[in-house]
Amino acid sequence: MAQFMDVHHDMRGITADQLREAHQADLAIEKDENVHFERAWADPESGTVYCLSEGPSAEAVQRIHERAGHKADEIHEVSLSI
């Protein structure tokens, strides 16, 4: 299993409710790809959302995000962390 940070742009104005709903939509189906979404952070002003996840591949993470209706713009495998 690897860890991933993915980034969504163009989420300007996202609310706490919308962030929670989007995260719940990922959690509801993440097991299909053996992925787990751990955390998410949003900057409503610039419209940037960061998601931290664990899973077998970036493609698996993206498939969950796509099915949940919010494809990531970037996904980076973060093999180092503190």
Added chain:
Amino acid sequence: MAQFMDVHHDMRGITADQLREAHQADLAIEKDENVHFERAWADPESGTVYCLSEGPSAEAVQRIHERAGHKADEIHEVSLSI
């Protein structure tokens, strides 16, 4: 206090030791600006590093990173998180 995600590009090939040293350099002086660096994640392949911090402003976070020798390329206040 607010929470921030900052991003460093051009860190291609960063090692676990280098990430730890950079993080320690931030921790050593963070109190000067009432900032705390909580986590850091690195993708050595693309050269991207993400740092999660808490502090009074993006400028305060940047001052610590600059003094520690690694100015951030982007700093986003992440006012929402899960």
